[in-house]
Amino acid sequence: MSTILDLLDRPAIDDLARYNFAYLDEQTKRMIRRAILKAIAVPGYQVPFGSREMPMPYGWGTGGVQVTASILGADDVLKVIDQGADDTTNAVSIRKFFQHVAGVKTTTSTEEATVIQTRHRIPERALKAGQTIVFQVPIPEPLRFLEPRETETRAMHALEEYGLMHVKLYEDIARHGHIATTYAYPVKVAGRYVMDPSPTPKFDNPKMHMNPALQLYGAGREARIYAIPPYTEVVSLDFEDHPFAVNRFDRPCALCGAENVYLDEVVTDDAGGRMFVCSDTDNCEDRRAEGYVGEQTEAAESGLSGPREARS
Amino acid sequence: MSLSNVGSEQGSPLSGGFVDAVPEAQRAFHALMNALAQPGRCQPLKSLLAPEPLPGLLGTIGCTLLDHQTSVFLDEALQGGGQVGEWLIFQTGTVIADQRKDAGFAFIVDGERMRLADYGPGDQAYPDRSATLCVNVPSFAEGPRLSLEGPGIKGKMIIAPAGLPADFIDQWADNHALFPRGVDLFLTCEGEGVMGLPRSINIVQEG
Numbered sequence: 184m185s186t187i188l189d190l191l192d193r194p195a196i197d198d199l200a201r202y203n204f205a206y207l208d209e210q211t212k213r214m215i216r217r218a219i220l221k222a223i224a225v226p227g228y229q230v231p232f233g234s235r236e237m238p239m240p241y242g243w244g245t246g247g248v249q250v251t252a253s254i255l256g257a258d259d260v261l262k263v264i265d266q267g268a269d270d271t272t273n274a275v276s277i278r279k280f281f282q283h284v285a286g287v288k289t290t291t292s293t294e295e296a297t298v299i300q301t302r303h304r305i306p307e308r309a310l311k312a313g314q315t316i317v318f319q320v321p322i323p324e325p326l327r328f329l330e331p332r333e334t335e336t337r338a339m340h341a342l343e344e345y346g347l348m349h350v351k352l353y354e355d356i357a358r359h360g361h362i363a364t365t366y367a368y369p370v371k372v373a374g375r376y377v378m379d380p381s382p383t384p385k386f387d388n389p390k391m392h393m394n395p396a397l398q399l400y401g402a403g404r405e406a407r408i409y410a411i412p413p414y415t416e417v418v419s420l421d422f423e424d425h426p427f428a429v430n431r432f433d434r435p436c437a438l439c440g441a442e443n444v445y446l447d448e449v450v451t452d453d454a455g456g457r458m459f460v461c462s463d464t465d466n467c468e469d470r471r472a473e474g475y476v477g478e479q480t481e482a483a484e485s486g487l488s489g490p491r492e493a494r495s
Numbered sequence: 496m497s498l499s500n501v502g503s504e505q506g507s508p509l510s511g512g513f514v515d516a517v518p519e520a521q522r523a524f525h526a527l528m529n530a531l532a533q534p535g536r537c538q539p540l541k542s543l544l545a546p547e548p549l550p551g552l553l554g555t556i557g558c559t560l561l562d563h564q565t566s567v568f569l570d571e572a573l574q575g576g577g578q579v580g581e582w583l584i585f586q587t588g589t590v591i592a593d594q595r596k597d598a599g600f601a602f603i604v605d606g607e608r609m610r611l612a613d614y615g616p617g618d619q620a621y622p623d624r625s626a627t628l629c630v631n632v633p634s635f636a637e638g639p640r641l642s643l644e645g646p647g648i649k650g651k652m653i654i655a656p657a658g659l660p661a662d663f664i665d666q667w668a669d670n671h672a673l674f675p676r677g678v679d680l681f682l683t684c685e686g687e688g689v690m691g692l693p694r695s696i697n698i699v700q701e702g
């Protein structure tokens with residue numbers, strides 16, 4: 184399958200750019216915008232929308248891309264991350280796509296961005312009021328693995344019948360002694376809807392709670408949009424005797440020494456050397472620029488670490 | 496004479512609307528999105544030239560959100576003469592609804608007489624199939640003080656819009672109690688902008 188990168192290399196992209204601001208036609212944007220407003224009014228509820236074909240495969244986050252295309256204005260500053268990195272193929276391609284079709288300014292800085300599109304992570308740096316973070320969601324329905332029928336899951340949400348979800352988490356405990364779910368860990372939004380933050384690692388779940396930024400979620404294949412307004416209660420499901428806990432890393436980032444951040448294991452050389460570094464590359468670079476060091480900083484600066492690819 | 500010629504004629508009932516639709520619709524949507532995401536906080540919204548008695552800010556909301564997939568109910572004050580409906584149909588392609596309960600949107604200038612319960616609150620399984628009421632009010636500061644709490648609000652938010660029904664608090668309590676069903680409100684005020692009141696928030700009398 185051809186990717187956006189192939190597309191961007193062709194002169195055809197110029198036609199695309201001339202065709203519509205941010206690629207989508209105004210009719211489609213209006214439909215998506217109306218869905219976004221409903222999603223904000225009913226936090227955590229999945230609003231169906233007429234998802235469009237985008238010039239990229241579904242795995243690339245077409246739902247998030249459509250949401251971003253519908254909210255973006257010429258004066259926005261866009262950041263795109265995949266895992267926590269700005270430099271993976273997916274992130275670079277989506278960023279280039281919006282540079283071409285909307286002419287927007289892009290950035291890798293969390294601080295500077297007005298719109299952040301992400302596939303997994305929520306940046307380590309606290310988001311601000313006025314910012315919008317758009318999540319690319321592969322599977323929006325948290326009950327889907329428990330109940331494949333859409334009519335049934337819709338009824339469960341309508342009746343606030345979430346017993347099955349608790350059974351699933353409890354089975355985890357019975358099998359592993361703890362809740363083993365580490366990605367797409369279900370949350371309850373504003374005391375009502377159970378929502379899938381997929382595929383965000385549960386490490387980031389606490390960042391969703393009372394976040395000053397607007398969180399929008401777009402699923403392209405399943406054609407759903409949902410939202411968490413700023414300053415909204417987001418609770419990770421758990422049990423009294425097995426409270427929700429984030430994964431802790433037993434070491435700081437090898438490059439910047441940051442603790443309590445999400446780390447990725449990266450291979451550093453052909454001999455199988457490896458180290459743990461910030462998944463949020465922008466945060467790591469900022470810290471290093473501020474003079475923070477980790478135990479591998481010197482080795483890294485002599486050229487051992489190259490750009491990383493997402494491992495999803 | 497073609498429709499597009501009619502539309503460009505100064506003073507015609509079909510003039511006005513967006514001049515540069517793509518960026519103007521985006522800016523207006525941005526204001527509406529923030530209004531709903533930060534309830535009670537006034538967002539700047541540019542007023543469009545629209546036929547009397549349609550307030551320009553409702554004209555802006557119309558041109559931003561309405562099209563042939565939507566329907567809009569006009570309150571009695573907006574129905575007179577038919578110019579407003581004609582303008583909205585010409586600008587957006589929307590359908591004008593005959594009944595309040597069937598409309599996806601309602602444009603209201605006589606806010607004191609509106610009944611939230613007259614409009615569709617959606618369905619328990621599809622709460623998005625609900626009405627959005629766009630109400631133009633004379634002031635954002637001279638009405639009774641209302642205290643808002645809920646999603647989008649850090650702590651609480653005090654607003655004082657004039658021109659709402661005397662029993663607005665009770666009507667809102669009934670609307671909020673339907674959650675996840677319920678109607679959402681956009682309040683507009685000339686010279687001020689737009690504020691949003693999503694069904695998710697709780698509203699009580701302040702003080």
Ligand SMILES: [Zn+2]
Pocket residue numbers: 436437438439440441460461466467468470
């Ligand atoms: Zn680091």
